Amino acid sequence: MMTTEPSGLSPRNTTRGRPRTTGTDVCARCGRNTGKARVSWPEGKVCGPCFTVATRTYGSCPGCNQHRLLPGPPSDRGGPRCAECAGIPHDFRCTRCRTETESYRRGTCARCALRDDLTVMLLAHPADPAAMGRLVDVLCQAERPESIITWKRSPKVQVLLASLSAGSTPLTHEGLDQHIETAGRAVDHLRAILVHHGLLPYRDPYLARFETWIEDKLHPLPPEIARPVEHFAKWHHLKRIRSTVTPDSPARGPVHSAKQEITETIKFLGWLWDTHQRTAATCVQQDVDEWRASGPTTRKLIRTFFVFARNTRLNVSVDVGHYTARTRPTLAQDQRLAWLRELLSGSSESLPYRVAGILLLLYAQPLVRVAALRTDAIAIDPATGQAAINFGGRPVPVPAPFAKLLLDHIKTRPNLRTGVSESPWLFPGTHAGHHLHPNTITHRLGSLGIQLTGARNRSLDDLVTQMPPPLVADALGYSYQVAFKHTDSAGENWARYASLKRQP
Ligand SMILES: [Zn+2]
Ligand SMILES: [Zn+2]
Ligand SMILES: [Zn+2]
Numbered sequence: 001m002m003t004t005e006p007s008g009l010s011p012r013n014t015t016r017g018r019p020r021t022t023g024t025d026v027c028a029r030c031g032r033n034t035g036k037a038r039v040s041w042p043e044g045k046v047c048g049p050c051f052t053v054a055t056r057t058y059g060s061c062p063g064c065n066q067h068r069l070l071p072g073p074p075s076d077r078g079g080p081r082c083a084e085c086a087g088i089p090h091d092f093r094c095t096r097c098r099t100e101t102e103s104y105r106r107g108t109c110a111r112c113a114l115r116d117d118l119t120v121m122l123l124a125h126p127a128d129p130a131a132m133g134r135l136v137d138v139l140c141q142a143e144r145p146e147s148i149i150t151w152k153r154s155p156k157v158q159v160l161l162a163s164l165s166a167g168s169t170p171l172t173h174e175g176l177d178q179h180i181e182t183a184g185r186a187v188d189h190l191r192a193i194l195v196h197h198g199l200l201p202y203r204d205p206y207l208a209r210f211e212t213w214i215e216d217k218l219h220p221l222p223p224e225i226a227r228p229v230e231h232f233a234k235w236h237h238l239k240r241i242r243s244t245v246t247p248d249s250p251a252r253g254p255v256h257s258a259k260q261e262i263t264e265t266i267k268f269l270g271w272l273w274d275t276h277q278r279t280a281a282t283c284v285q286q287d288v289d290e291w292r293a294s295g296p297t298t299r300k301l302i303r304t305f306f307v308f309a310r311n312t313r314l315n316v317s318v319d320v321g322h323y324t325a326r327t328r329p330t331l332a333q334d335q336r337l338a339w340l341r342e343l344l345s346g347s348s349e350s351l352p353y354r355v356a357g358i359l360l361l362l363y364a365q366p367l368v369r370v371a372a373l374r375t376d377a378i379a380i381d382p383a384t385g386q387a388a389i390n391f392g393g394r395p396v397p398v399p400a401p402f403a404k405l406l407l408d409h410i411k412t413r414p415n416l417r418t419g420v421s422e423s424p425w426l427f428p429g430t431h432a433g434h435h436l437h438p439n440t441i442t443h444r445l446g447s448l449g450i451q452l453t454g455a456r457n458r459s460l461d462d463l464v465t466q467m468p469p470p471l472v473a474d475a476l477g478y479s480y481q482v483a484f485k486h487t488d489s490a491g492e493n494w495a496r497y498a499s500l501k502r503q504p
Helices: 048-054 110-122 129-140 145-152 155-166 173-177 180-196 205-218 223-244 252-276 285-293 297-311 333-345 351-363 367-371 400-412 438-448 452-466 469-476 480-489
Strands: 039-041 044-046 058-060 067-069 078-080 378-380 387-389 396-398
Touching (some): 110 129, 110 155, 129 145, 129 155, 129 180, 155 180, 205 223, 223 252, 252 285, 252 297, 285 297, 333 351, 351 367, 351 400, 351 438, 351 452, 367 438, 438 452
Antiparallel strands (some): 039 044, 058 067, 378 387, 387 396
């Protein structure tokens, strides 16, 4: 049950969200009913919360101009006053250090109580008395000693502190690292205090984790991959990040991009070894070109590795600085096939964009036309289950693995609103009644790294090598002129086509 007090009747009683006990005492400061007043001062009874505020208020007393604790109520001349000026008959000084503050334990302040506790824990039989003395000092300098008192109650912290005192854990970053598994946040807290007070040098947390990350990455790799990657990771990235990191310029961003470059380099070198049995040293330009053109754009991140390889004379034959598009961009056939494989089986994009990309790569369809395709352009033969697609001429067959993907896509098309009759578009847009904008598809496929113009030119080249241009043009809705132009650039003799068997 929550408070039964109706809000609005007594606004002061509703300022705090928890129910209050009603008693006979009324606090002279806040006017609340309080079960039992905390103290009785000249102004009257004072409740617990008001007492706490009073014993944590410091400033210049308007009565005596001294800077000290101001537990008294405000005077005519301004703010709250000190105990003496307010006539409060209580000495707020700690019996040990004479600081005016709340009493924490039997007349001593929290700071003195903390020092007592830490002296027992750390200075009874310390392996290094001077180091432990400094540790006690910095812990006792905490702004709120109460928070350290709470922190050190944790059994994990007690194990950590005992181990530091006994000398089995050195008071270094590496020493603290040994306890991360068992007392992660407690270790972080202690480390931050020690760094703040200069007992430990600044160490960037991202950089520290990065060093472990590198070791973990290298561990499972065969030596022919691990060795160049290790040089790259340590001599290029670690060295560079170490030299630039300060508390004001943390390593987070640089570590993130370094990890990406190292990961991509490992992927590339793994592929290079598996596919061509070549290493970073024996890698040729073609390998890099093939790899970068046949996968996601993240593959471009291997560039830094080859700059490093060139600078360290590990490999001077690969030049990653010159990737200019050819005058008429085309995708190599194996790149096109790699992309088709990726889109057919991979997960680099969601189904609609994979389908759109395949239409581009298989049928050389401009994305403007792909975006505007209607579902009735796809026909399925109920007898054979074979699918065909009509781009505006005669239907062309859909090869088996893609047919399944295409049908899955038709069934699960996004942006279909319930209650509205089924969208006629193969790629329905977010606005009801519209298809997806071609630019949206261009952007999504382009960001994967597919060179769209190149992909289309390549597809068209391949189609004309397999079907007579008029047939290609007819089936795909191209003008004869365009189809013949591609025949020329494919460098094929048209007369030979007549004898070639037609392939879908
Ligand atoms: Zn009060
Ligand atoms: Zn005063
Ligand atoms: Zn004290």
